[in-house]
Amino acid sequence: MPTDAKLLLLDRDVVEPALQAEQVMAAVREAFILHSRRAGRIFPVVREKLHTGGVFGIKSGDIASRNLLGFKAAGFWPANRGAGGEPHQATIALFDPSTGRPLCIMDGNAITTARTGAAGGLGLQQLARQDSTRICVFGTGVQARVQLQYALKLLPQRCTVQYVNVSGATDPAFEAAFHDRCAIGVAKDRNDAVADSDIVITATPGGGALFEAAAVQPGTHLTCVGADTDGKRELPDAVLQRARIFVDDEVQARSIGECQWAPSLPCTEIGDLLAGTVSFERAATDITVFDMTGLALQDLTVAEFLYRHAQTEHLGTSVAWPW
Structure with a gap:
């Protein structure tokens, strides 16, 4: 040897x-x-x-x-x-x-940070309305930052961003990282912020539902990052039932992603969309969810x-x- x-x-x-x-x-x-x-x-x-x-x-x-x-x-x-x-x-x-x-x-x-941000960006390109200008971000940590970076990079218009954190207080460091690329401020009410957004990014530890299901309006795209373990979730009940669901891997999503809470619902792997084996034409009122669990x-x-x-x-x- x-x-x-x-x-x-x-x-x-x-x-x-x-x-x-x-x-x-x-x-x-x-x-x-x-x-x-x-x-x-x-x-x-x-x-x-x-x-x-x-x-x-x-x-x-x-x-x-x-x-x-x-x-x-x-x-x-x-x-x-x-x-x-x-x-x-x-x-x-x-x-x-x-x-x-x-x-x-x-x-x-x-x-991990970069590839998850890129995955969210690819999902946003494929699934979100391209006239989207209003973003709501749950979390202000590393993954929330990279998801927002890709969103602002890929959306053609200047955006308005509301963010939700645990304290509910202004996060000067988070705002400083983005103030030159968007209008950004802390959300006064999380449900109002979701209702007023075209894109919702959830990037938290996945400890429970982050908002009420009724807050999600027709036409919204949701990028879901935090549910990656059995028992974790960020979405409330009834959101997935209203949505067109896309995943990185169907088996993983149903076992450790948001789809673990509604495993019988149909979903589409994002790779099939990118490879052209399936097509998706978004209607203006479609709600889309990209449930990301991360692929090896x-x-x-x-x-x-x-x-x-x-x-x-x-x-x-x-x-x-x-x-």
Whole structure:
């Protein structure tokens, strides 16, 4: 066996600058289409609550045509906030599918944030009314920010944004990040904010319904991020029953996404829409929901281009890894 094999390590300072929006969107789009064509496999998801109060998960898969195999170990540790840390933690590993040898281990936090933001952006492009100008965002954390960034980037008109947070108070840092791209302010009433919006983004820990179902008006598009574990939800009862539902993966959505609360309702995988195997012509009064649980293939396609980029640019740290 070779004794001079190397393992490439890519930390946050290498990963973050390489995550350009256009490349990430292209990689995520490719992941959805590969999934639609069943040209890439996703393995059963591990998602378990821990005695520490955290949630630990593993998403893995492979793309045979690309000789790509890997997993992401990730989860949510809410107590990290008290220590000044990020509650979402993720690490991605790529392997040689011919030998099982690890090729690269990289920081997965920024990748998870970027690929989830790009997925929400692709869903918005496909499903939201393109004359949308009013956005309501639940949450002011990392994922709320990236979802709003993609929405403002992709919508052709200048938008008005209302945001809802736990305290109900103004969040100066959140507003400062967007004030030059939109008119933004904290919502006085969450139900009124939903009723007055064309697009609703829910990016919270998924602890329960965030608003009343009657607040959702005809023509609204909802991007739902926070329900990714058994028992989590952000939507109230009766919203899904009124909506055209789109998901990244039907099985995952029905087990850990918003669809776990209405598993018998029909839904469409977004990859089928992007691949052109199904069509959707939005009526002005349609309510659309994109229930995102996150695909391993998204992590793999993004991680692959980062790995190739690092090799080309001689980035990261290479360590001996004999086998």
